[in-house]
Every structure is written in C-alpha cells, then in structure tokens.
Amino acid sequence: MNVQEANVAAKQEAKGPEATRPGRTFVPDIDVCETADSILMWADLPGVDDKGVEISLADGVLSIQGNVSVGEYENLTPAYTEYNIGNFVRRFSVSADIDAEHIEAKLNNGVLELKLPKRERAKARRIPIVSA
Amino acid sequence: MTLFRFSRGLDPMDRLLSLQRELDRAFQNPHGLTQGLSGRGAYPPVNVFWDKDSAVVRLEVPGIAADALSIETHGRTLTIGGKRDVTVPDGASFHRRERGAGEFKRSIQLSEDLDTSRADASYRQGILTVRIPKKEEAKPRQIQVHAA
Numbered sequence: 687m688n689v690q691e692a693n694v695a696a697k698q699e700a701k702g703p704e705a706t707r708p709g710r711t712f713v714p715d716i717d718v719c720e721t722a723d724s725i726l727m728w729a730d731l732p733g734v735d736d737k738g739v740e741i742s743l744a745d746g747v748l749s750i751q752g753n754v755s756v757g758e759y760e761n762l763t764p765a766y767t768e769y770n771i772g773n774f775v776r777r778f779s780v781s782a783d784i785d786a787e788h789i790e791a792k793l794n795n796g797v798l799e800l801k802l803p804k805r806e807r808a809k810a811r812r813i814p815i816v817s818a
Numbered sequence: 819m820t821l822f823r824f825s826r827g828l829d830p831m832d833r834l835l836s837l838q839r840e841l842d843r844a845f846q847n848p849h850g851l852t853q854g855l856s857g858r859g860a861y862p863p864v865n866v867f868w869d870k871d872s873a874v875v876r877l878e879v880p881g882i883a884a885d886a887l888s889i890e891t892h893g894r895t896l897t898i899g900g901k902r903d904v905t906v907p908d909g910a911s912f913h914r915r916e917r918g919a920g921e922f923k924r925s926i927q928l929s930e931d932l933d934t935s936r937a938d939a940s941y942r943q944g945i946l947t948v949r950i951p952k953k954e955e956a957k958p959r960q961i962q963v964h965a966a
Contacts, residue, residue, distance in 0.1 A: 709835050715916040721907055728904075730917055732878035732944035756833045758947070761869050768863035769878065770841045772834065796880030796944015 700775045710772040714752065725784065725802040731774050732796040739793055743786045748778045750798065861922050870958065872951040873932055880944030887941060889948060891934035896948065899923040931956035
C-alpha cells in the first residue's frame with residue numbers, strides 16, 4: 687500500500703481584491719478535468735449548504751463562493767483547534783467556449799460538483815482521412 | 819475562554835468573525851487539551867470544543883460516504899478513519915488535481931472524565947462531528963447556597 691504523509695499545509699487563505707468586510711476567506715481545493723464535451727470541477731466546501739453557494743460566470747471569469755454556516759458552533763467553547771473556519775472563494779478564467787446557460791451544479795457532502803458544457807463549435811471534431 | 823453564544827442581533831458575518839477570533843485564540847494555546855494529540859500537521863485537522871456536558875470533536879472531511887467513515891474508541895483513544903474516492907469519468911484528462919484521495923486515520927487521546935461508551939457521531943456537509951459526553955460525576959453541578 688502506498689502510504690504517504692498527507693500534506694496538510696493548513697487551509698490556504700484567499701488573496702486578491704480585499705473584501706470590504708474583515709474576516710478570513712479560504713481557497714477551496716479543486717479538481718478540474720476536461721472531457722470531449724465539458725469541463726468538470728469538484729470543489730471541497732466543507733460546512734457549506736445549498737443556500738451558501740454562489741456561482742457566477744461573467745466576462746470569462748467563473749466565481750465560486752461558499753458561505754459557511756456557523757450555527758453548529760453555538761454554545762461551544764474551543765479547547766484545541768487546528769483549523770479555522772471561513773467562507774470559501776475561488777475564481778477561474780474560463781474560455782469563452784463554455785455554454786453558460788447550461789452549467790450544472792450539485793452539492794453533496796460538502797463537495798460542489800460543476801459541469802461546464804462546451805459550446806457545439808468548441809467540441810473537437812474528428813476529421814476522417816480519406817485514403818487515395 | 820468565550821463561549822459561542824451568538825446573539826440574535828449579530829449578522830452572519832459578525833458571527834463568523836467572532837468564531838474566527840476564538841478559534842485563533844485556542845490555536846495559540848497548544849495545551850488547551852490536556853492530553854497530547856497525534857500532532858498538528860496530521861490529516862485531517864481536528865478541532866475540539868467543549869459544550870456543557872460533552873466534548874465535541876470536529877473534522878472537515880468533505881466528499882466521503884457516511885459508511886466509509888469509521889470511528890472507534892479504545893480506552894481513552896478515539897480513532898477516526900475514512901476513505902475518500904475520487905472518481906474520474908472515462909476519457910477525461912486532469913487540468914488540476916488538488917483534492918486528496920485515499921485513506922486516512924487519526925487518533926486523539928481523550929480526557930479521562932469522558933464516557934466513550936456513549937459517544938455518537940454525525941456527518942453533515944462534509945463535516946464529521948463526534949460528541950463524547952462527560953461521565954456523570956464530571957458534569958457540572960449546581961451548589962446551593964443556604965442563607966444562614
């Protein structure tokens with residue numbers, strides 16, 4: 687079995703334009719992969735529920751924001767902590783060939799799954815070679 | 819140490835801020851928990867809280883099926899293990915791969931006044947919460963003041 691020391695460079699704080707409100711914002715871990723007809727993304731957003739997710743695609747920038755709910759911390763006193771809690775933000779520039787109207791998003795167990803379908807004309811086309 | 823008791827007046831952002839501040843403060847105090855843990859930097863990171871009559875252990879482990887999590891107690895040791903599968907559609911190529919996959923295991927020494935036989939766990943929105951009640955004799959007791 688391949689055992690490796692998991693690298694937990696604590697949660698990374700988001701950089702970029704400063705928010706007008708104080709507080710920390712974190713960068714979610716993301717997997718991105720591409721298939722023939724779409725780009726698929728998975729983002730880890732622990733502690734975020736359906737209502738806390740905001741996704742937008744404007745001017746070729748895809749923004750993913752996840753707002754955590756803190757209700758579950760009511761009446762608790764921290765004894766020992768290894769991670770902090772905050773909203774998640776991440777932005778990607780996406781090629782214009784995405785069909786923004788048909789982006790699909792699902793949230794399951796703190797993982798956001800996004801499907802960004804490519805427009806028809808961006809799909810790879812196989813060109814048959816005609817032998818002489 | 820402060821207790822998170824959010825007043826209704828606070829908006830969600832203020833509530834989050836006060837939570838962040840308190841977590842920072844606890845972070846600066848490595849001896850908040852009397853017994854040693856397996857150490858910072860291990861995966862997954864753990865937060866431990868107290869409420870009135872139990873210890874609350876919380877871990878961020880998104881994307882795991884509830885039945886792929888295992889929680890065991892052995893004496894005073896709480897061990898949390900799990901497995902995360904990252905499935906890739908056929909014929910897809912990865913552009914970025916940041917989310918870890920595979921198995922993990924983490925053990926925590928609990929304090930002696932907790933009753934591990936009555937521990938229970940829940941998993942919501944990728945966060946695992948294990949609640950271990952204090953033993954009866956360790957629960958806070960009101961002491962009556964008698965007027966002379």
